Amino acid sequence: MKVPATLAFVFVVLAALSIGCTQSTGAEGAEAQESENTVPLRAVQDAETGSIAIYREGEDEPIVTQNAGAEHRPFLHPIAAPDGKGLATQYSPGHHPHQTGLYWGFTRVNGEPMDEDTLRQWFYRRDKPEDIAKAVGRDYFHNPGGDYWRRDSATVVTESGSEVQWQTVYGMLDADGNAFMTETQNWTMRAEEDRFILDLEWAGEAVGGDVSINEMSYGGMFLRMPWHKDIAGEAVNAARQRNRQAEGQRAMWVDVGMQVEGRDDFLHVAIFDHPMNAGYPQTWRVDGQLGVGPTRARMGDWHIPEGVTEVIRHRLIVYTGELNDLELTEDWHEYTGAGEDAYSTASLWGIAQQEAKQEKFLTPEEAVAAMTVRDGFQVNAWASEPMITQPMAFAWDDRGRMWIAENRDYETRGRGFSGSGDSRILILEDTDRDGTADSKKVFAEGIPFPAALAVGFDGVFLGAPPHLLYLPDRDGDDVADMDDAEILLTGWGIRDRHETINSFHWGPDGWLYGLEGFATPSRIRKPGPEETIYAHNDPFPDDLFEADGVDINGGVWRYHPTKDRFEVVAHGFSNPWGIDYDAKGQIFITACVIPHLFHVVPGGIYHRQGGSHFNPYVYGDIRTIVDHRHRSAHGGARVYLSDAFPKEHYGRLFMANIHEHAVLSDELKPRGSGFVASHGEDFLLANNKQWVGFSMEIGPSGDVYVLDWHDADICGNDVQHKETGRIFRITRTTGRAATTTSRRCRTRSWSNCNSRRAPGTRAGRGSSCRAARPRAKSTPRFTTRFTRCSRPTRTATSVCGPCGRST
Numbered sequence: 161m162k163v164p165a166t167l168a169f170v171f172v173v174l175a176a177l178s179i180g181c182t183q184s185t186g187a188e189g190a191e192a193q194e195s196e197n198t199v200p201l202r203a204v205q206d207a208e209t210g211s212i213a214i215y216r217e218g219e220d221e222p223i224v225t226q227n228a229g230a231e232h233r234p235f236l237h238p239i240a241a242p243d244g245k246g247l248a249t250q251y252s253p254g255h256h257p258h259q260t261g262l263y264w265g266f267t268r269v270n271g272e273p274m275d276e277d278t279l280r281q282w283f284y285r286r287d288k289p290e291d292i293a294k295a296v297g298r299d300y301f302h303n304p305g306g307d308y309w310r311r312d313s314a315t316v317v318t319e320s321g322s323e324v325q326w327q328t329v330y331g332m333l334d335a336d337g338n339a340f341m342t343e344t345q346n347w348t349m350r351a352e353e354d355r356f357i358l359d360l361e362w363a364g365e366a367v368g369g370d371v372s373i374n375e376m377s378y379g380g381m382f383l384r385m386p387w388h389k390d391i392a393g394e395a396v397n398a399a400r401q402r403n404r405q406a407e408g409q410r411a412m413w414v415d416v417g418m419q420v421e422g423r424d425d426f427l428h429v430a431i432f433d434h435p436m437n438a439g440y441p442q443t444w445r446v447d448g449q450l451g452v453g454p455t456r457a458r459m460g461d462w463h464i465p466e467g468v469t470e471v472i473r474h475r476l477i478v479y480t481g482e483l484n485d486l487e488l489t490e491d492w493h494e495y496t497g498a499g500e501d502a503y504s505t506a507s508l509w510g511i512a513q514q515e516a517k518q519e520k521f522l523t524p525e526e527a528v529a530a531m532t533v534r535d536g537f538q539v540n541a542w543a544s545e546p547m548i549t550q551p552m553a554f555a556w557d558d559r560g561r562m563w564i565a566e567n568r569d570y571e572t573r574g575r576g577f578s579g580s581g582d583s584r585i586l587i588l589e590d591t592d593r594d595g596t597a598d599s600k601k602v603f604a605e606g607i608p609f610p611a612a613l614a615v616g617f618d619g620v621f622l623g624a625p626p627h628l629l630y631l632p633d634r635d636g637d638d639v640a641d642m643d644d645a646e647i648l649l650t651g652w653g654i655r656d657r658h659e660t661i662n663s664f665h666w667g668p669d670g671w672l673y674g675l676e677g678f679a680t681p682s683r684i685r686k687p688g689p690e691e692t693i694y695a696h697n698d699p700f701p702d703d704l705f706e707a708d709g710v711d712i713n714g715g716v717w718r719y720h721p722t723k724d725r726f727e728v729v730a731h732g733f734s735n736p737w738g739i740d741y742d743a744k745g746q747i748f749i750t751a752c753v754i755p756h757l758f759h760v761v762p763g764g765i766y767h768r769q770g771g772s773h774f775n776p777y778v779y780g781d782i783r784t785i786v787d788h789r790h791r792s793a794h795g796g797a798r799v800y801l802s803d804a805f806p807k808e809h810y811g812r813l814f815m816a817n818i819h820e821h822a823v824l825s826d827e828l829k830p831r832g833s834g835f836v837a838s839h840g841e842d843f844l845l846a847n848n849k850q851w852v853g854f855s856m857e858i859g860p861s862g863d864v865y866v867l868d869w870h871d872a873d874i875c876g877n878d879v880q881h882k883e884t885g886r887i888f889r890i891t892r893t894t895g896r897a898a899t900t901t902s903r904r905c906r907t908r909s910w911s912n913c914n915s916r917r918a919p920g921t922r923a924g925r926g927s928s929c930r931a932a933r934p935r936a937k938s939t940p941r942f943t944t945r946f947t948r949c950s951r952p953t954r955t956a957t958s959v960c961g962p963c964g965r966s967t
Contacts, residue, residue, distance in 0.1 A: 197352050197353045197354075198322045198323075198350055198351070198352055199216050199217065199351045199352065199353060200216070200217035200320065200321060200322060201214055201215065201216060201217065201320065201321070201322070201323065201324045201349065201350070201351055202214075202215050202217060202319060202320040202324065203215075203316045203318070203319050203320070203324040203325075203326055204316075205314070205315075205316050205326075209227075209228075209229065210228040210229065210230065210311065210314040211225060211226060211227050211228055211229075211314075212225070212226040212228065212314065212316055212326050213225050213226075214226075214324055214349055216351055217320075221240070221244075222238075222240070223239070223240045223242075223351065223356065224236060224238075224239050224240070224349060224356065224358070225237060225238060225239075226314070226326060226328065226347065227260075227261075228311060228314035228328050229311065230306075230310070230311045231305065231306025231309065231310065231311070232304055232305060232306065232309060233260075233263060233264070233265060233300070233304045233308070233309040233330065234263070234264075234311075234314070234328040234330060234345060235260040235261045235262060235263035235304075236249065236261050236262040236263070237249040237250075237251050237260060237261025237262065238251075238261070239261070239262065239356070239429070239478060241420075241423070241427045241478070241480055242351070242352075242353075242354050242355050242356055242478060242479060242480060243354070243480060245422045245423050245427075245480075246386075246420040246421055246422040246423045246427050247386060247420060247427075248385060248386075248420070248427055248429050248478055249261035249262055249383070249384060249385060249386070250384050250385060250386035250387070253384065253386075253387070255387075255449060256384065256449070256451070258301070258302045258303070258304060259382065259384040259451065260304055260384070261383075261384060262381070262382070262383050262384075262429075262476070263304070263381075263382060264343070264345065264362060264380065264381050264382070265300040265301040265302075265303075265304070265379065265380075265382065266300050266301060266373050266376075266379045266380060266457065267299055267300070267301040267302070267376040267378060267379030267457070268296060268297035268298075268299065268373070268374035268375070268376045268379065268457070269297050269298045269299075269300060269332070269341075269371065269372065269373060269374065270297050270298060270334075270340070270371060270372050270374075271294070271295055271296050271297020271298070271372065271374040272294065272295040272297070272374070273295075273374070273375070273461060274295050274296070274374075274375075278292075278295075279296070279376075282296060283296055297372075297374050298334065298335065300332060300379075301378070301379050301382070307333065307337075308332065308333055309330050309331070309332065309333065310330060310331045310333055310339065311328070311329075311330055312329040312330060312331055312342070313327070313328070313329045314326070314327070314328045314329075315327050315328075317346075322350060323348055323349060323350040324348075324349055324350075325346070325347065325348045325349075326346075326347050327344065327345065327346050327347070328344070328345045329342065329343070329344045329345075330342070330343045331343075334368070338368060339367060339368065340366070340367060340368035340369060340371065341364050341365065341366055341367060341368070341371050341464070342364070342365045342367050343362070343363070343364050344362070344363040344364075344365075345360060345361075345362055345363075346360070346361040346362075346363070347359070347360055354479060354480070355477055355478060355479035356476075356477070356478040356479075357475065357476070357477055357478075358475065358476045358477075358478075359473070359474075359475050359476075359495075360381075360473065360474045360475070360476070361471060361472075361473050362381070362471070362472045362473075362474070363469050363470070363471050363472075364464060364469065364470045364472075365464075365467075365468070365469040365470075366464040366465060366466045366467065366468055366469075367466070367467075368466070369466050370463060370464065370465050370466050371463065371464040371466075372461055372462075372463050373456070373457050373461065373462050373463070373464075374457065374461050375457055375458070375459075375460050375461050376455070376457045376458065377408065377445065377455065377458055378445035378447070378453065378455050378458070379445075379455055379457050380453055380454055380455055380456060380457065380472075381431070381453045381454055381474060382445070382451060382452070382453035383416065383429055383431065383451065383452050383453060384451050385416060385418050385420070385427075385429065385450060385451075386418070386420050386421065387418065387449040387450050387451070391418055391419060391420075392418065392419040392426070393416070393417055393418035393419065393426070393450050394416075394417060394450070395414060395415070395416040395417075395446045395450050395452050396414070396415050396416075396417075396483060396485070397409060397411035397413065397414045397415075397444060397446075398411040398412045398413045398414075398441075398485070398488075398489065398492070398508065399411050399508050399511070399512075399791050399819075399820070400485070400789075400790060400791055400820060400842075403446060403450070404446065404448070405845075406444060406446045407444070407445065407446040407447070408443055408444070408445075408446075408458060409443065409444060409511075410441045410442060410443050410444070410507075410511045411433070411441055411444060411508070411511075412432065412433050412440075412441050412489075412492055412507065412508075413430055413431060413432045413433060413488060413489075413492055414430070414431055414444050414446065414452050414454075415428055415429070415430040415431075415483050415485075415488060416428065416429055416430075416446075416450050416452045417429075417483060418450065423480070425480060425481055425482070426480065426481065426482070426483075427478075427479075427480050428477075428478070428479050428480065428481075428483060429476055429477070429478050430476065430477045430479075430488055430491075431452065431453070431454065431474055431475075431476050432474060432475040432476070432477075432491075432492050432495050432496075433454055433474065434472075434473040434474065434475075434495070434496055435496055435498065435507075436471075436473060437456075437472050437473060437474075438456065438462070438470070438472075439456040439459055439462070440507070441507050441508075441511065442454040442455065442456045442458075442459070443455050443456070443458040443459055445458075454474070456472075475491075475495045477491060485788065485789055486787070486788060486789055489789065508791055508792065508819065509792055509793075509819065509875070512791070512793075512818075512819040512849070512874060512875075513873070513874060513875055513877075515849040516849040516850050516871075516872050516873065516874045517872050517873065517880075518849070519848065519849035519850050519872065521850065521872070521881070522848055522850070524541040524544035524545070524886050525541065527541070527846065527848050527851065527868075527886065527888075528540060528541055528888070530846070530847045530848050531844060531845065531846055531847060531848075531888075532844070532845045532847060533843065533844045533845075533890060534841065534843050534844070535894075536806070536892060536893055536894040537843075537844075537890055537891065537892055537893060538890070538891055538893045539844065539888055539889065539890050539891075540595055540596065540888070540889055540891075541596070541886055541887070541888055541889075542562075542590070542595065542596055542597055542865060542887045542888065542889040543562070543564075543588055543596070543597040543886070543887040544884075544885065544886040544887070545883055545884045545885055545886070546883065547588070547597060547600055548564055548566060548586060548588070548600075548885045548886075548887070549566055549568065549882065549883050549884060549885045550566055550567055550568050550570065550869065550879075550882065550884075550885050551564050551565065551566055551567075551867050551869065551885040551887065552565050552566070552567035552570070552610065552611055552612075552855075552869070553565040553567075553610070553611060553612045553613050553623075553662070553663075553664070553855060553867075554613075554855060554857060554865075554867055554887065555613055555614055555615050555664070555857065556615070556857060556859065556860065557587075557615040558615075560589070560859075560860040561587050561588065561589045562587070562588045562589070562597065562857075562865075562887070563585065563586065563587055563588075563603070563613060563615055563620065564585070564586040564587075564588060564887075565583075565585055565610040565611065565612065565613045565622070566583055566584045566585070566586060566610070566885070567583055567609055567610050567611060568580040568582050568583045568584075568882070569581070569583050569608050569609045570609065570657060570876070570879065571879060572657070572876065572877055572878055572879070573656055573657050573658055573875070573876050573877055574655075574656070574657070576609070576657060577608055577609055577654060577694075577698075577699070577700045578608035578609065578694055578695065578696055578697055578698050578699075578700075579696075579697065580696075581606060581608075581695075581696030581697065582605065582606070583605070583606070583607060583608060583609065583610050584602055584603075584604065584605045584606075584610075585602070585603040585604040585605075585607075585610060585613065585620060585622065585631070585640070586600055586601065586602060586603065587599075587600070587601040587602075587603050587638055588600055588887075595889060595891070597887075601638045601639075602639075603620065603631075603633070603638060603639060603640050604620075604622075604631055604639075604640040604642065606695060606696060607622065607624050607629070607693065607694070607695075608624060608694050608695070608696070608698065609624055609625060609654070609657075609660075610622055610623070610624045611623050611624065611625065611660055611661055611662055612661055612662045612663060612664040612674060613664055614664035614665065614666060614672055616666065616672075616721070617630075617632075617721055618632055618633055618634055618636075619631050619632035619633050619634075619640070619641075620633075620640070621648075621664060621672055621719075621721070623652070623660075623661035623662065623664060623674065624694075625652040625653065625654045625660045625661055625700075626650050626651055626652045626653070626654070626682075626700070626701060626704060627647050627648075627649065627650050627652070627687070627691075627693065627694075628647075628648045628649040628650070628652070628661070628719065629645060629646065629647060629648065629693065630645065630646040630648050631645050632644050632645070632646075645693060647687040647691050647692075647693060648719070648724065649684055649685065649686065649687070649719065649726055650684075650685060650686075650687045650691055651682050651683045651684040651685050651704060651707070651709050652676070652680075652682045652684065653680040653681050653682045653704060654680065654700055655679060655680045655681065656677060656679040656680045656735075657680075657876070658677065658679075658735055658875075658876055659676070659677020659678065659679045659680040659714075659735045660676070660677065660680050660682075661674055661675075661676060661682075662674065662675050662676075662677075662736075662737055663675045663736070663737055663738055663739050663749075663795075663796075663855070665739050665740060667718060667741065667745075667747075668741055668745040669745075670720075670721075671718040671719060671720050671721075672718060672719045672720075672721055673716065673717070673718045673729070673739055673747075674716075674717055674718070674719070674739075675715070675716055675717075675733075675736040675737060675738075675739055675749065676712050676713070676714060676715055676716075676717060676736075677714060677733075677734065677735040677736065677737075678713055678714030678732075678733060678734055678735070678768055678769050678770060678771055679713075679714075679735070679769075679770070679771075680713065681705070681711070681712075681713040682704075682711070682712050682713065683704060683705050683707065683708075683709040683710070683711050683712075684709050684710045684711075684712060684717070684726055685707055685708060685709030685710070686724075688707070710726060710727075710728060711774060712728050712731070713771060714731065714732055714733050714734070714736075714768060714769075714771070715728055715729070715730050715731040715732060715733060715736075715766075716728070716729040716730045716733075716736070716739065716747070716749060716760055717729060729747075729760065729762050729763075730760050730761065730762065730763065730764040730765070730766055731764075731765050731766065731773060731774065732764075732765055732766030732767055732768045732773070732781060732782075733749070733751050733754070733758065733766050733767065733768065733769070734751045734752055734753045734754045734768070734769030734770075735751060735752040735753065735769070736749045736750065736751045736752075736758075737750065737751070737752065737794070737795035737796065737854055737855070738750040738794070738795045738796040738797035738798070738815060738816075738854075738855065738856070739760075739797055740797045740798050740799045740813070741799065742799050742801075742811065742828065743799075743801055743811070746759065746835070747759070747760035747761075748760065748797055748799065748813060748828070748835075749797055750794040750795055750796065750797040750813075750815045751794060752792055752793045752794060752795070752818075753769050753792050753793070754767055754768075754769050754784070755767075755783070755784035755786050755789065756784070756786060756789075756790055756792075756794040756815070757784060757785055757786050757794075757797075757813065757815075757826055757837045758782070758784055758785060759785050759834050759835045761782070761834075764782045765778050765781060765782065766781055766782045766783075767781040767782065767783050767784065768781065785834060785835050785836055785837045786826065786836075786837045786838075787836055787837065787838055788837075788838065788839045790817055790820060790824055790839075791817060791819040791820045792819050793817060793818035793819045793854075793875075794815045794816065794817050794818075794824075795815065795816050795818070795853070795854030795855055795856075796814075796815055796816045796853070796854055796855040796856030796857075796866065796867070797813055797814075797815050797856070798813065798814045798815070798856045798857065798858055798864070799811065799812070799813050799814075799828070800812050800813075800814055800825075800858065800864070801858075802858060802862030803862065804861060804862025804863065804892060805862060805864075805892055806892075809825075811827075811828060812825045812826065812827055812828070812840050813825065813826045813828055813837070813840075814843065814856055814864060815856065816853030816854050816855065816856055816866050816867075817853070818852055818853065818854055818874055818875075819874070820842075820845075821845065821846040821847070821848060821849060821851040821853070822842055822843075822844060822845045822846060822853075823842075823843045823844040823853065823856070823864070823866055823890070824839075824840075824841075824842055824843060825839075825840035825841055825843050826838065826839060826840050827839075827840045843864075843890075844866075844890060846868075849874070850870060850871060850872050850874070850881070851868055851870065852868055852869040852870055852871055852874050853866045853867065853868050853869075853888075854867065854869065855867040859889070861891075863889050863890060863891045863892075864889075864890040865887055865888065865889050865890070866887070866888050866890070867886075867887055868885070868886040868887070868888060869885065870884040870885055870886055871884065
């Protein structure tokens with residue numbers, strides 16, 4: 161199937177070109193980036209065979225050999241490991257005898273468009289009818305011999321020094337033996353103490369008419385490492401897709417590593433794509449024997465007009481040990497000239513968007529069947545459409561019921577506020593304890609754009625920009641007392657609807673914490689006497705910044721539920737979505753675009769995706785704590801403090817990832833005055849490109865719940881599935897019996913979380929104490945100075961709420 165170009169990819173390529181306008185490639189790039197540990201090389205050509213051997217100075221065994229036979233396509237073999245232990249290439253293995261180390265060969269040339277079924281039926285058959293053979297085209301991938309290739313020249317360009325260069329020129333022959341395309345490979349190589357770096361500039365000139373490279377699932381550059389059955393190895397791409405999951409995917413680079421003969425660790429070859437290549441980032445072939453290569457033809461037919469030369473660039477890095485994707489991406493930055501900013505890998509975002517729009521829509525049951533989860537766990541759809549639609553936030557109450565904010569007013573990232581008019585706050589419950597919700601109540605309806613909620617103090621705290629609302633339920637009938645609803649604060653913006661008020665969470669100090677994205681400026685203040693709760697078709701206010709207040713355009717904030725005090729805890733970030741605390745009350749948030757996890761220190765000024773800090777004199781930003789990368793777009797940080805899962809999960813931070821369509825985990829380890837976060841594991845893979853998980857909760861029995869907005873436009877530029885929405889539940893199946901939601905709080909995380917709001921909740925119902933959430937009688941004090949509770953929050957029934965005392 162052909163993949164048409166999209167405007168998104170045009171912009172990505174243009175951005176990449178503008179970023180890399182000063183870049184160097186090939187020999188110039190290698191010379192510019194020469195490192196201190198570069199080892200001198202020499203290139204020696206065999207006059208009889210034409211082959212070129214590359215040696216490290218002072219050594220007698222070649223580290224790379226360019227085979228350049230007169231009647232055989234050119235290929236590199238062997239490529240030795242930098243430490244001399246093992247080979248990175250294999251010549252003509254029994255399972256694929258036509259594959260010769262590292263080579264170049266298109267699979268269908270000058271054929272015709274064919275439907276997939278016909279191509280699959282006829283391609284490998286030798287008895288093709290003439291018209292089918294013509295349509296299939298000429299195959300240079302499976303045919304390395306002289307009927308297809310003729311050497312014009314093989315030359316050493318630079319014989320010795322910190323880098324060597326050589327060139328091969330071959331004619332690609334038609335069925336009559338005439339060259340119709342001249343293929344030139346210009347190689348530049350340098351060696352460091354622990355790795356080899358090879359740059360290839362491939363040029364194909366159409367010399368006998370127009371040339372068509374026809375659609376095929378593989379063809380072009382290809383690497384055959386010495387694979388055999390049961391060998392330890394894996395292929396990983398820049399989007400962290402592995403092995404068969406990386407097959408046919410687009411990425412900036414692919415790394416393949418194997419424990420080849422003679423090694424205890426892996427020998428790797430990484431292949432880089434370049435933004436100047438047409439079709440960047442190209443699709444990749446990753447076959448069942450870990451043969452890999454970029455395959456532009458997988459994206460559809462492409463053409464070289466007569467007299468035109470097509471140029472394609474790649475870099476290869478040969479090294480040993482463990483894959484470090486951060487370092488490999490930094491190497492890719494150096495090669496391409498792309499800056500190490502938030503957008504240098506932005507092509508992956510466009511890829512994820514395109515993948516989702518082409519994905520088949522799955523029902524909730526089909527979605528569960530498609531998932532893969534860590535051994536010892538299982539997944540089920542706890543709630544789904546039509547019970548819930550467009551869920552943007554969820555939270556548990558102290559009775560083990562789930563509260564959902566359905567934001568049906570969301571239209572696009574830049575449009576939508578009150579047009580739908582049927583957004584709701586729901587209460588879901590699993591009354592028969594079978595692991596799925598069976599009871600639904602509508603707590604409130606019609607409040608536009610509900611984006612965040614937290615349950616407590618006999619009601620709900622609701623983030624519905626521009627307001628922070630309190631909706632009480634003092635008679636306990638599970639219906640909001642709307643006549644007593646309060647506007648606690650106002651001033652939240654909505655410029656980018658992905659980055660408005662979100663992720664409410666009760667803190668260990670009894671304050672309500674929330675997040676705000678950098679692209680949606682807000683000015684938080686107490687509402688004026690004329691401020692109202694908005695309704696269906698009301699316009700969003702256009703005078704948001706005409707009053708005094710506390711400015712925030714990216715950061716963490718908190719609100720005291722009984723003192724009516726608002727504070728900015730930390731400034732910066734990108735689109736943070738997900739906040740939680742470890743067992744000692746340390747704050748962590750997940751973010752999108754920029755590196756994905758931060759340890760939040762009160763008063764901190766953090767890495768911003770864009771824009772400027774309010775304080776122009778900030779010397780430097782506090783950066784991420786991660787030592788690795790995931791694909792962009794994380795949300796729903798939850799530190800696992802339950803004993804329901806095996807103990808190795810205790811203290812890990814779980815998060816959802818939109819672009820990887822997965823639940824991931826990071827291990828938090830103290831380091832100095834902060835933390836370092838290392839990749840724990842890919843806990844769940846949805847294997848469904850329309851899965852949009854961005855919020856998570858730990859349930860009453862220690863199960864993990866993930867909210868799936870679910871839409872074909874995963875970045876929310878257009879709502880294509882308005883009537884969908886799922887909550888998936890991940891439970892343990894081995895070692896301890898899987899449990900269902902219970903009214904009793906039996907796990908530590910559940911008890912900890914609920915104790916944060918317990919005082920107000922207990923006092924608000926059936927108590928002689930004052931109402932838990934009284935109306936404010938005066939304008940509260942606003943400050944950006946972080947204050948903390950001077951003594952632990954008490955949970956006795958005589959206490960109305962958190963102490964609220966400040967140092």
